[in-house]
Amino acid sequence: MEYRRLGNTGLKVSALSYGAWTTFKTQADLKQAKEMIRACVDAGVNFFDNAEVYADGEAEVIMGQAIKELGLKRSDLVLSTKIFWGGPGPNDRGLSRKHVIEGTQAALSRLQTSYVDLLFCHRPDPDTPIEETVRAMNHCLDRGWALYWGTSEWSAEQIKQARAIAVRLGLQPPVMEQPEYNLFERHKVESDYAPLYDSEPGLGLTVWSPLASGILTGKYGGGGGGTAAPAGSRLSMEEHKAKLDSRAHHIAAAERLKPLAAELGCSPAQLALAWTLTNPRVSTTITGASKVEQVRDNMGALAVLPKLTPQLVQRLEHEIAQALVEAEQAK
Known part of the structure; x- marks a missing residue:
């Protein structure tokens, strides 16, 4: 593993790290989570990502129990959670001081730990002054x-504002x-x-959806330019089904990865994951998997990384860009 x-x-x-979104x-x-x-x-x-909203908190419960039953040493792990969507009540969501503090305490209880290494504001909150959120997050640190x-899906301007206030x-x-x-x-x-990267205090990236909800694995191609969601896949789930047809152009573009992956002797998923790590600004790429076999395949991306020369990366990006243009023209 590279750190x-x-x-x-x-x-x-x-x-490469592991996240519990849509899985736990x-x-x-x-039992499967432990495996x-x-x-x-x-x-x-060493990095495991979670959020209070994942499975309405149950993902944190499962992760915490799995870590306990596996007997893993807490100091060997980097755990995260994200605060924003904590429940149906008017103060159970957002980044108010009240919800940041109460949401964090509840997450720690579910994870069975006294602290998380990384605490994220899961989205920007237009209803809460950024200064209130900055003070609340620092309270959690203190x-x-x-x-x-840190933040998740904030704009550069919002991050700059938070930095200036701090x-x-x-x-x-x-x-x-x-x-x-x-x-x-x-x-x-x-x-x-x-x-933001080179200015104080820098910016570490823990990137999510590196496989675009599994599309970059190539498993959603239905043949003949169609789309299909294999049973048990993310886009076969009721809450994600609507994405399938709306992303037909991405599914078609993902087919371009297969010849390149075959050339490198890897899976399309490994190629797409390795591509994210060619960006030196990426601290960790959060993988998702619902089976042990998928975990092992994902980890194989590290062996692909040294093979991705600048020329190969340029070729890969050109293939995807060209496929998206062709898909747009075909509409």
Whole structure:
């Protein structure tokens, strides 16, 4: 396993990590979760991502219990959670001081830990002043409930505002961001955040959906340019079915990965995951899996990374871009 610094911090996270989104409770029970976490740890993964909203908190419950039953050493792990959607009540969501503090305490209870290493604001909250959120996140740090705080899917301008407020108040600014990043979704990571990486305090990226909800695995191609969702796949789930037809152009473009993957002797998933890690700004790529076999296949991306020369990366990106243009023209 390769370990990378989280931005400019001294914390090191595994280049490939594992997240519980849409998996724990929904697709995997405690027994399966233990098997996948064990496979991740055996591969050198140390970062495990979660959120209060995942399976309405049950994903945190399963992860916490799995870690306990596996007897894993807490200091060997980097655990995260994200606060925003905590329940149906008017104060159970958002980034008010009340919800940040109560949501964090509830998450720690579900995870059976006294602290998380990373605490994220899961989305920006237009109803709460950023200063209130900055103060609340620092309260969590001061109490030892979290070691670092950051954001998820915030704009560069919102992160700049949070940083400026923290500096003015003598508080800790956000040091990491969790954006979507894959071959189809690149602008925020590669352009919008560009001014933030080298300025204090830097910005570590824990990127999500590197396989674009599984589309970049190539498993959704239905043949003849159609689409199909294999049983048990993410886009076969009721809450995600609507995405299938709306992303037909992405599904068609993903077919372009197959010849390149065959050339490199890897799976399309491994190729797409390795591509995210060619970006040195990415601290860790969060993988998702509902089966141990998928975990092991994902971990194989590290062996592909050294094969991705600048020329190969350029070729890969050109193939995807060309496929998207052709799909747009065919509409």
